Amino acid sequence: xxxxxxxxxxxxxxxxxxxxxxxxxxxxxxxxxxxxxxxxxxxxxxxxxxxxxxxxxxxxxxxxxxxxxxxxxxxxxxxxxxxxxxxxxxxxxxxxxxxxxxxxxxxxxxxxxxxxxxxxxxxxxxxxxxxxxxxxxxxxxxxxxxxxxxxxxxxxxxxxxxxxxxxxxxxxxxxxxxxxxxx
Numbered sequence: 001x002x003x004x005x006x007x008x009x010x011x012x013x014x015x016x017x018x019x020x021x022x023x024x025x026x027x028x029x030x031x032x033x034x035x036x037x038x039x040x041x042x043x044x045x046x047x048x049x050x051x052x053x054x055x056x057x058x059x060x061x062x063x064x065x066x067x068x069x070x071x072x073x074x075x076x077x078x079x080x081x082x083x084x085x086x087x088x089x090x091x092x093x094x095x096x097x098x099x100x101x102x103x104x105x106x107x108x109x110x111x112x113x114x115x116x117x118x119x120x121x122x123x124x125x126x127x128x129x130x131x132x133x134x135x136x137x138x139x140x141x142x143x144x145x146x147x148x149x150x151x152x153x154x155x156x157x158x159x160x161x162x163x164x165x166x167x168x169x170x171x172x173x174x175x176x177x178x179x180x181x182x183x
Contacts, residue, residue, distance in 0.1 A: 018074030021062040030068040040122035050079040
């Protein structure tokens, strides 16, 4: 029998961003282009997503997701979705949330239609949105291009470096294409 799904969201709370504790195991890094795009969408639309955290024994909130949003302005009030989890479950969420979202596949027709009806004056957003189309085209080209021709290789195990050098020299003299490998 399937176990009932638990709702681990305790509450939503307004918190000063600088009071949130960054998670020491956050493995995601945020390049400048991502920061610029986030600042641009916040400028154009505003905050539209809460950050995710859990409560420490001393009452402070430790981030699971939303480190960049919290980092943009330490004095900003951000909405925090507070979870009823501990360190072990927080670790699992840190390893899962972003990669799980990345597994979603794009519907290119829907993306193109959305791009047609969406405008921005923000260069960072335009670059981000354009990169979605570019990445899709590059992936599509790779998938539909001719596969590389098969290669047929022979690996010869040598007793030492001297034998390897001797065989390489002989094979080169015979016109064979070869290279040395060391493991």
